[in-house]
Amino acid sequence: MRRQNLALVLQEVAARAPLSRAEVAAASGLTRAAVSSLVEELIGGGLLAELGPAPSGRVGRPGNALTLNPEGPAGLGAEIGVEHLAACVVDLAGEPRAWQRIAADNRGRPASEVLADLAALLGRVTAEAGPQLRPAGLGIAVPGLVGAEHGLVIRAANLGWSEVPVIAMLRSELRRAGLPDLAGLPAEVDNEANLGGLAELWLGEHAGTGDFVHISAEAGIGAALIVAGRLFRGARGFAGELGHVPVEPSGPACACGSRGCLEQYAGERAVLAAAGTHGTGRDWVTLLAERAAAGDPAVLAALDRAGTALGTAVAGAVNLIDPAAVILGGGYAELGDWLVPGMRRELSARVTVRPWSDDWLAVSSLGRRGPLLGAAAGVVRAIVEDPGRVAVQ
Amino acid sequence: MRRQNLALVLQEVAARAPLSRAEVAAASGLTRAAVSSLVEELIGGGLLAELGPAPSGRVGRPGNALTLNPEGPAGLGAEIGVEHLAACVVDLAGEPRAWQRIAADNRGRPASEVLADLAALLGRVTAEAGPQLRPAGLGIAVPGLVGAEHGLVIRAANLGWSEVPVIAMLRSELRRAGLPDLAGLPAEVDNEANLGGLAELWLGEHAGTGDFVHISAEAGIGAALIVAGRLFRGARGFAGELGHVPVEPSGPACACGSRGCLEQYAGERAVLAAAGTHGTGRDWVTLLAERAAAGDPAVLAALDRAGTALGTAVAGAVNLIDPAAVILGGGYAELGDWLVPGMRRELSARVTVRPWSDDWLAVSSLGRRGPLLGAAAGVVRAIVEDPGRVAVQ
Numbered sequence: 001m002r003r004q005n006l007a008l009v010l011q012e013v014a015a016r017a018p019l020s021r022a023e024v025a026a027a028s029g030l031t032r033a034a035v036s037s038l039v040e041e042l043i044g045g046g047l048l049a050e051l052g053p054a055p056s057g058r059v060g061r062p063g064n065a066l067t068l069n070p071e072g073p074a075g076l077g078a079e080i081g082v083e084h085l086a087a088c089v090v091d092l093a094g095e096p097r098a099w100q101r102i103a104a105d106n107r108g109r110p111a112s113e114v115l116a117d118l119a120a121l122l123g124r125v126t127a128e129a130g131p132q133l134r135p136a137g138l139g140i141a142v143p144g145l146v147g148a149e150h151g152l153v154i155r156a157a158n159l160g161w162s163e164v165p166v167i168a169m170l171r172s173e174l175r176r177a178g179l180p181d182l183a184g185l186p187a188e189v190d191n192e193a194n195l196g197g198l199a200e201l202w203l204g205e206h207a208g209t210g211d212f213v214h215i216s217a218e219a220g221i222g223a224a225l226i227v228a229g230r231l232f233r234g235a236r237g238f239a240g241e242l243g244h245v246p247v248e249p250s251g252p253a254c255a256c257g258s259r260g261c262l263e264q265y266a267g268e269r270a271v272l273a274a275a276g277t278h279g280t281g282r283d284w285v286t287l288l289a290e291r292a293a294a295g296d297p298a299v300l301a302a303l304d305r306a307g308t309a310l311g312t313a314v315a316g317a318v319n320l321i322d323p324a325a326v327i328l329g330g331g332y333a334e335l336g337d338w339l340v341p342g343m344r345r346e347l348s349a350r351v352t353v354r355p356w357s358d359d360w361l362a363v364s365s366l367g368r369r370g371p372l373l374g375a376a377a378g379v380v381r382a383i384v385e386d387p388g389r390v391a392v393q
Numbered sequence: 394m395r396r397q398n399l400a401l402v403l404q405e406v407a408a409r410a411p412l413s414r415a416e417v418a419a420a421s422g423l424t425r426a427a428v429s430s431l432v433e434e435l436i437g438g439g440l441l442a443e444l445g446p447a448p449s450g451r452v453g454r455p456g457n458a459l460t461l462n463p464e465g466p467a468g469l470g471a472e473i474g475v476e477h478l479a480a481c482v483v484d485l486a487g488e489p490r491a492w493q494r495i496a497a498d499n500r501g502r503p504a505s506e507v508l509a510d511l512a513a514l515l516g517r518v519t520a521e522a523g524p525q526l527r528p529a530g531l532g533i534a535v536p537g538l539v540g541a542e543h544g545l546v547i548r549a550a551n552l553g554w555s556e557v558p559v560i561a562m563l564r565s566e567l568r569r570a571g572l573p574d575l576a577g578l579p580a581e582v583d584n585e586a587n588l589g590g591l592a593e594l595w596l597g598e599h600a601g602t603g604d605f606v607h608i609s610a611e612a613g614i615g616a617a618l619i620v621a622g623r624l625f626r627g628a629r630g631f632a633g634e635l636g637h638v639p640v641e642p643s644g645p646a647c648a649c650g651s652r653g654c655l656e657q658y659a660g661e662r663a664v665l666a667a668a669g670t671h672g673t674g675r676d677w678v679t680l681l682a683e684r685a686a687a688g689d690p691a692v693l694a695a696l697d698r699a700g701t702a703l704g705t706a707v708a709g710a711v712n713l714i715d716p717a718a719v720i721l722g723g724g725y726a727e728l729g730d731w732l733v734p735g736m737r738r739e740l741s742a743r744v745t746v747r748p749w750s751d752d753w754l755a756v757s758s759l760g761r762r763g764p765l766l767g768a769a770a771g772v773v774r775a776i777v778e779d780p781g782r783v784a785v786q
Contacts, residue, residue, distance in 0.1 A: 145747070155746075211628035223713065232620075234715020235604035238747035245709040246743055249641060249701075256745040258708075315651075316638040316709050320616065322627020350639055352649040353548075354538070354631035 002038075003388035005030060009038045010047060010068075010387045014093065018051050018065035039066060046072045047092065047387055068092040073383055073390055076126065076135035076185065077376025078118055078170075079192070080142050082106055082158045082219045083283075085114070087121045089129035090376040092383065094203050096369075098129035108160040111169060119173035122182055136383060136390065138187040139375030140166060141195045143219035145238065151189050157255075158219035188378065192216070193240055194231055195374030196329050196366075197224020201231075202377050204366050206327055213323045215242060215314065216330025216370065221263055225321065243267060245313045265309030266339075274302035285331035285368070292338045303338035310339060311346025314361075318351050329364035330371070336363035395431075396781035398423060402431045403440060403461075403780045407486070411444050411458035432459060439465045440485065440780055461485040466776055466783055469519065469528035469578065470769025471511055471563075472585070473535050475499055475551045475612045476676075478507070480514045482522035483769040485776065487596050489762075491522035501553040504562060512566035515575055529776060529783065531580040532768030533559060534588045536612035538631065544582050550648075551612035581771065585609070586633055587624055588767030589722050589759075590617020594624075595770050597759050599720055606716045608635060608707065609723025609763065614656055618714065636660060638706045658702030667695035678724035678761070685731045696731035703732060704739025707754075711744050722757035723764070729756035 005028075012027050013019055019027070025035040042048040049069040072092045079086040086101040100121050106114050126135060144156025151167030167187045174183035197214035200206055210229035216222055221243030225232040233239050243263040244256050251260025252270075264270050268284050275288065276298045291299040314326055328336050328343070344358050366373060383390055398421075405420050406412055412420070418428040435441040442462040465485045472479040479494040493514050499507050519528060537549025544560030560580045567576035590607035593599055603622035609615055614636030618625040626632050636656040637649050644653025645663075657663050661677050668681065669691045684692040707719055721729055721736070737751050759766060776783055 225714070227625075232714070235717035236715055236747070239713065239715040241712040241715075241746055244712045244743070244746050246705050247642065249705050258743045258745055261743075312639050312642050313709070316706070317713055319634040319637045320632065320710055321618070321625070321714065322629055322632040322634075324628035350637070350651045350654075352651055353634055353637050354629070 003386070005034065006038055006042060006387045007385060009035060010042055010384055013048060013066050014068055014384050017067040017093075020065055024066065042387060043069075045387065045390055047383070047390065048072075068384075070095075071132035073136035073380065074129065074133040075376035075379030076122065076138045076182070077372045077374075077379075078122060078138065078140045079372040079375060080106065080114060080118065080140065080156075080159070080166075081192075082143055085118050085121055086372050087118070087125040088372050088376050089125055089133055089135065090373065090380060091133060092380050094373070094377040094380060096373065096376070097133055098125045100125040100128065106159055111159075111161055111164045111166070112173070114159075115166070115170045115173045116176070119170060119177045119179065119182075122174065123177055123179050126179075126182065135182070135185055135379070137379035138182065138185045139195070139378045140170070140187065140189040141192040141371040141375045142166065142189055143192050146189055146191050147237070151187065153189065156219070190375070190378075191222065191240075192218050192371035193222025193330075194224050194233075195372075195378070196222075196364075196370035197226055197240075197327075197374070198231055199366055199370040199374030199377060200224075200327055200329060200364055201226050201229065202381055203373060204327070204364055204370075206325060206362060206364075209324050211323050212325040212327050213314070213317055213321070214327045214329050214364070214370075215310070215332060217266070217268065217332050218330055218368075218371070221267055223317070225323070227321075242313060242317065245316060247309045247312050262309055262313045266306035271302050271306050274305055275299040276302075285334050289334050292335070300338060303335060304342050307339035307342025308346055311343035312350065314343065315347050315350035318347065318356065319353070322354065324360065326361045327364050328361065329367060331368055333364045333367035396779070398427065399431055399435060399780045400778060402428060403435055403777055406441060406459050407461055407777050410460040410486075413458055417459065435780060436462075438780065438783055440776070440783065441465075461777075463488075464525035466529035466773070467522065467526040468769035468772030469515065469531045469575070470765045470767075470772075471515060471531065471533045472765040472768060473499065473507060473511060473533065473549075473552070473559075474585075475536055478511050478514055479765050480511070480518040481765050481769050482518055482526055482528065483766065483773060484526060485773050487766070487770040487773055489766065489769070490526055491518045493518040493521065499552055504552075504554055504557045504559070505566070507552075508559070508563045508566045509569070512563060512570045512572065512575075515567065516570055516572050519572075519575065528575065528578055528772070530772035531575065531578045532588070532771045533563070533580065533582040534585040534764040534768040535559065535582055536585050539582055539584050540630070544580065546582065549612070583768070583771075584615065584633075585611050585764035586615025586723075587617050587626075588765075588771070589615075589763035590619055590633075590720075590767070591624055592759055592763040592767030592770060593617075593720055593722060593757055594619050594622065595774055596766060597720070597757055597763075599718060599755060599757075602717050604716050605718040605720050606707070606710055606714070607720045607722050607757070607763075608703070608725060610659070610661065610725050611723055611761075611764070614660055616710070618716070620714075635706060635710065638709060640702045640705050655702055655706045659699035664695050664699050667698055668692040669695075678727050682727050685728070693731065696728060697735050700732035700735025701739055704736035705743065707736065708740050708743035711740065711749065712746070715747065717753065719754045720757050721754065722760060724761055726757045726760035 025032045051065040075090045089098040145154040147154045153164045171183045214224040223240040223242035244261045248260040252264040254261040418425045444458040468483045482491040538547040540547045546557045564576045589609045607617040616633040616635035637654045641653040645657040647654040
């Protein structure tokens with residue numbers, strides 16, 4: 001019961017800080033005495049901090065405003081991309097406090113080499129964050145399917161990975177790099193599209209709506225289905241493979257063995273090919289955004305085709321699972337100006353037997369930072385949901 | 394606590410009857426004394442019955458075998474079809490004990506006339522069931538969208554209904570028909586595809602698997618998404634509109650205003666047209682099944698085309714929501730021999746980035762009885778889930 005009340009108080013402050021003890025009591029329905037005792041425990045555990053006197057409309061002594069401790073337990077995030085590695089530290093509020101990113105051609109590279117570089121990067125990002133921000137856990141975003149078995153990447157086609165025990169291998173590299181504290185952290189690995197959707201749920205502008213489909217394109221096209229404020233993973237953990245939803249049954253052959261998959265219209269290679277450009281070595285999203293902004297007709301046509309195909313596939317998803325909103329995230333967010341018109345056109349033409357409004361398709365402000373933020377934020381979300389794991393004495 | 398234990402005991406018996414009190418105690422973790430007391434209350438409330446001595450491998454006095462009371466509270470179901478009306482009574486175990494069905498051309502008919510006929514049918518089916526089976530509630534299956542607002546059918550295009558307060562109107566017709574007891578029952582209305590999926594979950598051969606997509610075709614093509622043992626309704630209650638998932642973006646125009654929807658390939662009219670037959674006045678499913686069994690090449694080609702389109706749309710759904718199984722139900726179940734091959738072909742070609750097995754597509758044994766069974770069974774399921782509402786003294 002006390003453990004639940006600790007969570008209640010912490011979540012009130014997390015949602016609406018700064019708050020006085022009196023405001024927490026009013027919002028939570030707990031007595032002021034109970035709130036004071038719980039707050040002392042949360043301050044003692046390093047989860048809450050006092051900002052000083054809060055403005056109060058009431059007569060009497062104003063309370064000190066409470067906030068999540070900006071120097072409390074932190075979340076450490078890692079991201080393995082096909083062409084980059086990244087790491088970050090977020091504070092209890094999910095705010096990024098240190099961020100490191102390096103370019104790296106990880107295609108076909110041995111997993112141990114990739115993870116050795118990632119271990120070094122994790123060392124640098126925690127040094128940048130400083131000693132006040134102590135990671136309580138590690139989240140890892142990967143561009144592939146993650147198994148129910150703990151820490152196993154079943155397949156990451158673009159990396160050439162299959163059955164890689166990412167967490168165990170990363171712990172070993174962290175130890176080798178002289179980072180035993182990081183090697184000992186609780187760790188979780190998840191698909192980048194899932195983590196991008198969770199970041200949107202926890203930190204994005206659409207955080208309030210707990211039912212949406214978040215669409216992103218990193219190595220492949222992925223969707224995260226957020227249902228009633230939780231990630232929907234499906235019966236076997238493979239939900240959200242939007243990239244292989246058929247758009248035209250007899251369309252172009254796909255690497256997956258099928259034909260006409262969404263990736264053949266809106267995936268990186270397909271859009272670059274339609275735009276008449278191939279692997280210039282530059283980041284594809286930035287390249288396309290620049291050329292589209294400059295009015296390049298081939299790029300504009302390629303992005304309109306991609307937006308139309310995305311709209312067709314998403315219209316099917318909307319008819320099937322009835323989300324309250326669709327959020328365009330990841331790299332697509334930076335291409336939103338050119339993808340959204342085709343998507344809206346298809347959605348309004350194809351979602352007709354139930355209500356649909358153009359406004360229900362929105363662009364994420366987190367964009368490509370989403371998966372890494374989600375990986376790190378998952379750690380602090382778990383603490384805010386159950387502070388007893390850290391604070392109960 | 395006692396209320397929860399009543400539910401626990403009743404659910405043990407419901408799942409594995411006949412059971413002795415000792416077996417219930419062993420399975421539930423409750424003491425024999427507690428089980429005896431709870432069983433007495435459930436027998437007193439008319440929910441459990443004794444069958445006589447149960448076989449027992451143990452030394453000592455064999456217990457009397459317990460079963461759900463076959464003369465306990467019952468579920469009353471009603472179904473409004475485009476070309477028929479039906480009603481049934483199921484006992485606590487969900488077994489149908491009385492069943493009435495009449496042909497009726499309900500297209501464009503005033504709702505009050507349809508509901509007057511349905512009221513009379515409900516009178517006949519409860520008379521057939523006899524006085525021992527007393528309905529505890531009424532479930533109504535309709536071929537249309539049902540609103541969150543209680544008892545309102547938002548749209549049933551094939552009936553020509555819009556914003557019809559079905560429950561209120563049916564109560565009024567039941568009173569007019571001299572059936573005040575039925576008019577006073579708690580009542581719920583739901584979409585036929587949803588109720589077909591729930592019937593499969595509760596009563597079908599696939600009852601054990603709590604994650605599947607159930608596909609049916611009555612007035613339109615509908616899917617029920619069963620997730621973790623519950624019906625997934627979506628953010629606004631419109632989930633499962635499989636009929637309007639696009640199969641070919643530039644395919645034939647659909648009545649919904651879009652193009653290339655699944656209904657244009659696998660819906661009643663599309664299949665009859667492709668088979669070269671139109672509205673003979675006979676039941677379309679039976680007609681097609683007879684002609685396909687006789688080897689009619691046009692019918693075989695039409696059903697293969699329908700199965701292929703179903704497979705394409707369902708492959709998208711599988712990639713997106715990752716169900717453990719796909720169940721072909723409703724009228725499609727009777728056409729399974731001719732639809733399943735094309736569906737399996739498409740599923741195995743298009744579900745490639747995650748595991749898929751032919752066996753995960755199965756045909757429902759409930760078929761077209763599903764929606765009405767689901768409507769009636771919902772009443773008794775609610776009692777088994779919380780017997781306190783009936784039995785607590």
